Amino acid sequence: MTQELHIVGGGMAGSEAAWQAAQMGVKVVLHEMRPTVGTFAHRTGSLAEMVCSNSFRSDDDERNAVGLLHWEMRAANGLIMAMAEAHRIPAGGALAVDRDPFAESVTAKLREHPLVSIVDEEVTSLPSDGAWIIATGPLTSGTLAESIRAETGADSLAFFDAIAPIVYADSVDMNVAWLQSRYDKGETEEERTAYVNCPMDKAQYEAFIDAMLAADKAEFREGETAGYFDGCLPIEVMAERGRETPRFGPMKPIGLTNPHNPDVKPYAVVQLRRDNKLGTLYNIVGFQTKMKYGAQTDVFRMIPGLENASFARLGGIHRNTFLNSPTLLDDRMRLRSRPNIRFAGQVTGVEGYVESAAMGLLAGRMAAAEILGRDLPPPPPDTATGALITHITGGAEAKTFQPMNVNFGLFPPIEAKGGRRGRKDRYKAYTDRAKEAFTEWLAM
Known part of the structure; x- marks a missing residue:
């Protein structure tokens, strides 16, 4: 047998x-x-x-x-x-x-x-x-x-891994945000408009970074000393490593033009990627977080276009053993x-x-x-x-x-x-x- x-x-x-x-x-x-x-x-x-x-x-x-x-x-x-x-x-x-x-x-x-x-x-x-x-x-x-x-x-051995929040698409203000893939990448119009983009000027970016750094975070248990995997860093940990770090990572403004204000280059851009075929859910790209739930909603609603965002799922952090x-x-x-x-x-x-x-x-x-x-x-x-x-x-x-x-x-x-x-x-x-x-x- x-x-x-x-x-x-x-x-x-x-x-x-x-x-x-x-x-x-x-x-x-x-x-x-x-x-x-x-x-x-x-x-x-x-x-x-x-x-x-x-x-x-x-x-x-x-x-x-x-x-x-x-x-x-x-x-x-x-x-x-x-x-x-x-x-x-x-x-x-x-x-x-x-x-x-x-x-x-x-x-x-x-x-x-x-x-x-x-x-x-x-x-x-x-x-x-x-x-x-x-x-x-x-x-x-x-x-x-x-x-x-x-x-x-x-x-x-272990490190900590984090997940990003998911937003209901109909709660995004498209009078502020716009649809565009970076560098208009994609073979079809649907692919070229696969991301929602939320622009920030310098003052908005600095205020956002301040709020993330000051927000309540999840605390690790006593004795937990593992680090983070660099490919999935919480967004606030990126900011702790340098205020400009997110702007050269998930919030980089390159390859994007705001049709609401095409002559002004955003200082930073938050991207949301479609999370389901219906297009009713979007996840915030690169925004893994260890902020507590209440802090997340307050901080993420500072993003232009997400002031009235409703969240299908908030972010979180968990231990990852290997x-x-x-x-x-x-x-x-x-x-x-x-x-x-x-x-x-x-x-x-x-x-x-x-x-x-x-x-x-x-x-x-x-x-x-x-x-x-x-x-x-x-x-x-x-x-x-x-x-x-x-x-x-x-x-x-x-x-x-x-x-x-x-x-x-x-x-x-x-x-x-x-x-x-x-x-x-x-x-x-x-x-x-x-x-x-x-x-x-x-x-x-």
């Missing part, structure tokens, strides 16, 4: 792992504690629920590392990318999705698969036998986290002390929806191959998925290991031919090389 594969966690990584293994002919049991056991961030019992942004970031597969990762996952018939495409909403050059229908469709696809069983239960300890993938993400339950810590014999993967996992993503257990997703030390799903894709394929009696090596390090798994399972320094988004700095360098390459040409060379290598890996 063919061995079953058990997967703990039905987020991006667990869902993708289950799909890949089942598509290879392996029976999968997916254990998801929601909705029986909830979390601070989740609202539903759907698989692959998006609790932070609704964006998978850039979809440019020729000059962008995350876009290349999209391409590789599509080439591998990934479920997450397929459902993202099915529920895509305009976001300029980014791949953003209507979050609830997206999660519902992932759930439906897995429930309909004849080789997938979904069990609503909490797994509280590491299993001693059988083939398992732990893909519980940043919100791993306390009991399972304790079991992992007991097995690894190491202190858990393994010191370079010391604990082998290149097949197996726990060295218990090779029957693989880890996947954010808990391995990757950051982002796409990166998490990609590690689920690899873990699912590797586990299924092992059950079917063959060894599947990781993709070459010059692919996006290969660069990530190389980084987390040995490429990074264990002493300073921190979560990482995919980026071309993780790839083996490309030698310039006939002189120095420009950045765009160099990135295109990276993606061309990766696509060829990943296609060969898929044929193994």
Whole structure:
């Protein structure tokens, strides 16, 4: 009788792992504690629920590392990318999705698969036998986290992650704000107008920064000393690092022209990105926050155009735990002390929806191959998925290991031919090389 594969966690990584293994002919049991056991961030019992942004970031597969990762996952018939495409909403050059229908469709696809069983239960300890993938993400339950810590014999590494607020579109004053994607990016009018832009002059910006810095913030518990992931800093933490920092980050005014006052360049701009297909919800881009709820509404209503904003969800902050993967996992993503257990997703030390799903894709394929009696090596390090798994399972320094988004700095360098390459040409060379290598890996 063919061995079953058990997967703990039905987020991006667990869902993708289950799909890949089942598509290879392996029976999968997916254990998801929601909705029986909830979390601070989740609202539903759907698989692959998006609790932070609704964006998978850039979809440019020729000059962008995350876009290349999209391409590789599509080439591998990934479920997450397929459902993202099915529920895509305009976001300029980014791949953003209507979050609830997206999660519902992932759930439906897995429930309909004849080789997938979904069990609503909490797994509280590491299993001693059988083939398992732990893909519980940043919100791993306390009991399972304790079991992992007991097995690894190491202190858990952690950082704090934050989510941004969501605004009802009809509460935005469009006599002040306007619709435009930065640099009018997009092939259609809908894509070129995918963002709501709220302009600030210098006085408004300075007052806004003062209010953020003075606002009541969520306090960490005694003994919590983890830092922040730089790719998801709370907006007020950015301001603490320098008053101009937000203006050169999520509030940069470049590539935008205010049609209400085209001759005046805004000093700063707050962008809101569509959060659902209906266009009734928008999230405030880059405005992850640890401000308390009451402070959030007061401060964010200082933004021109949001004076009367109604919030579908306010921001928040949560603890995000991850393994010191370079010391604990082998290149097949197996726990060295218990090779029957693989880890996947954010808990391995990757950051982002796409990166998490990609590690689920690899873990699912590797586990299924092992059950079917063959060894599947990781993709070459010059692919996006290969660069990530190389980084987390040995490429990074264990002493300073921190979560990482995919980026071309993780790839083996490309030698310039006939002189120095420009950045765009160099990135295109990276993606061309990766696509060829990943296609060969898929044929193994």
